[in-house]
Amino acid sequence: MAQRSRSLIVLSANGREHELAFNRVRDYAETPGGIQADLRVSKVRPRVVPVPYGSRPSICPVRAWQVWKEAAGLTDPDGYAWRCLHNRWHTVLESGLQPESIGYVVTRAGERAGIEIRFTGHSPRCRLATSSRLKGHNQIVIAKQGGWAPTPRCSPATSKSSTSGRTTPCSACSRQGPHPHAQSRTVAPAVIMEGRRTT
Template identity: 80%
Template structure:
């Protein structure tokens, strides 16, 4: 994954993520600044980029660490490694359910729907087909109370 750190002008300015190596398909995704600095992906990206001195716009954004020296290496993380990092982070945080590499995609879809975003917009941001059955399954759980056929009838 390479990330272009150009600031995007417009509502909620942030960064543009150029996801060239993707499990789903390559895509360009706008990433707005977070409402809280402690969880802002744009601020975290800039801090990471500065810390590891990333200067190649075509290089990998998330890099491997040498297992013995813990120095940043040239190559990018493997897809399995990213899932392992997410699982270990959830364990260290004391979260009782097991997080996997798929958890952020599901969490993004669920949280976006709770904020009222349309399924097509959610699918595009998450790299899914506009009418993905998997995405529809996630959103069904979110929508079961707002889109209930019994609302206003009982």
């Protein structure tokens, strides 16, 4: 289901694979400015991440989540947010994806989009950190959004979100075009979302 892949790619910028795998539907609360992702299981520390609307609908994380939620019929707040699909019929099952499966979904989306390098579950997080740094956010701000410890050794370029939700690294990422270093692992999600093979 393309809606699941799209939503996972843009929201994986804010959470690790194991953090997303644990999430229930209720952990994505809608707010006037977007959604708040409650990442309650983390190898660093639990956190609530404000996710704003993106200016580009094709890679907006809020719209992507809403489309997936409606298409999958996610009405039970205690149900898994990221569900398995039936191998043959591709219907949505009650069981949730494992962390490794989330990474696989992201990688497969990159392959279908024709990206020559290996696109992984960590690639959107790297992209978010790099975009945020280019926008002038400091390491502490970036670390909050991505769940890194605010030390140079623990963050890639690195550190994530302002608690106000007005100027977050998410906004920086969703408002930029393709990354100038698109040949590296930090490939812009727009490359996948707007690729001919994923429409």
